[in-house]
Amino acid sequence: MDIDIDFKTDFDPLDYFDNAVRASQVNKGIISKHNAGVYFQKMAKDRISGFAAIPYKEAEDQGYFKVDCLQKFIW
Numbered sequence: 001m002d003i004d005i006d007f008k009t010d011f012d013p014l015d016y017f018d019n020a021v022r023a024s025q026v027n028k029g030i031i032s033k034h035n036a037g038v039y040f041q042k043m044a045k046d047r048i049s050g051f052a053a054i055p056y057k058e059a060e061d062q063g064y065f066k067v068d069c070l071q072k073f074i075w
Helices: 056-062
Strands: 002-008 021-027 030-039 066-072
Touching (some): 030 056
Antiparallel strands (some): 021 030
């Protein structure tokens, strides 16, 4: 499951939720930050990057769901 929520451009969920974990993805064999995805569930973190230890494509198969906190310019 993937949920998308639009927020103003300066919103960072990690500033407001202690348990939030930035989602990760694998690019060319390297774990990297997902552009907008965050987990609010308990999720293991990669020790080096601090991002979710399970890339988002695999995490969904394991029962996790990602929330995309999309930054949108709001007048």
